[in-house]
Amino acid sequence: EVQLVESGGGLVKPGGSLRLSCAASGFTFSNAWMSWVRQAPGKGLEWVGRIKSKTDGGTTDYAAPVKGRFTISRDDSKNTLYLQMNSLKTEDTAVYYCGYSSGWYVDYWGQGTLVTVSS
Amino acid sequence: SYELTQPPSVSVSPGQTARITCSGDALPKKYAYWYQQKSGQAPVLVIYEDSKRPSGIPERFSGSSSGTMATLTISGAQVEDEADYYCYSTDSSGNHRGVFGGGTKLTVL
Numbered sequence: 009e010v011q012l013v014e015s016g017g018g019l020v021k022p023g024g025s026l027r028l029s030c031a032a033s034g035f036t037f038s039n040a041w042m043s044w045v046r047q048a049p050g051k052g053l054e055w056v057g058r059i060k061s062k063t064d065g066g067t068t069d070y071a072a073p074v075k076g077r078f079t080i081s082r083d084d085s086k087n088t089l090y091l092q093m094n095s096l097k098t099e100d101t102a103v104y105y106c107g108y109s110s111g112w113y114v115d116y117w118g119q120g121t122l123v124t125v126s127s
Numbered sequence: 128s129y130e131l132t133q134p135p136s137v138s139v140s141p142g143q144t145a146r147i148t149c150s151g152d153a154l155p156k157k158y159a160y161w162y163q164q165k166s167g168q169a170p171v172l173v174i175y176e177d178s179k180r181p182s183g184i185p186e187r188f189s190g191s192s193s194g195t196m197a198t199l200t201i202s203g204a205q206v207e208d209e210a211d212y213y214c215y216s217t218d219s220s221g222n223h224r225g226v227f228g229g230g231t232k233l234t235v236l
Contacts, residue, residue, distance in 0.1 A: 055225030
């Protein structure tokens with residue numbers, strides 16, 4: 009059974025940084041493409057970015073609103089996905105979901121972790 | 128930037144057929160995917176690659192795509208199908224950036 013557990017959310021001031029983690033189990037993490045998707049309170053889903061498996065190049069892609077501020081990385085030895093968020097803005101306030109991707113989309117989702125950016 | 132457009136809401140009575148549309152210029156060349164999100168829960172994939180249904184998803188859920196429009200059809204909608212539905216696809220850039228539609232609130236009552 010695929011399990012994804014996000015952690016690291018919390019309250020941070022504008023301009024601050026935060027790192028989210030996503031612990032994965034139930035599948036071969038090193039072969040998986042992984043994604044981050046966020047959802048602002050009361051709003052729709054927004055794709056944040058993805059990282060391919062190392063065998064597929066390990067490259068990352070980002071949505072325009074976060075490119076240059078957010079970095080997705082992975083530690084295959086720990087079956088863990090990360091999202092480093094810098095220069096945070098109030099509009100980054102959202103529930104952040106990690107997702108297991110068998111392709112260009114998300115097959116399975118974690119339960120999410122809330123990030124609140126406020127002074 | 129690339130956009131997918133969905134109606135904000137659709138309402139049907141139990142047992143009726145609900146259809147939710149998603150329009151996007153790249154859909155003739157890109158697959159559409161559909162997610163169901165019930166209140167307070169994480170999304171669940173209900174249709175992938177336009178019309179394929181993941182295991183465990185009821186047969187009443189089906190998908191189709193023609194031209195610039197993809198459609199999610201729920202045949203004989205049940206009260207438990209009441210949820211927000213999001214279409215998803217990728218843009219035409221070489222990086223295949225993901226894009227979600229704005230979401231459709233399905234009311235079954």
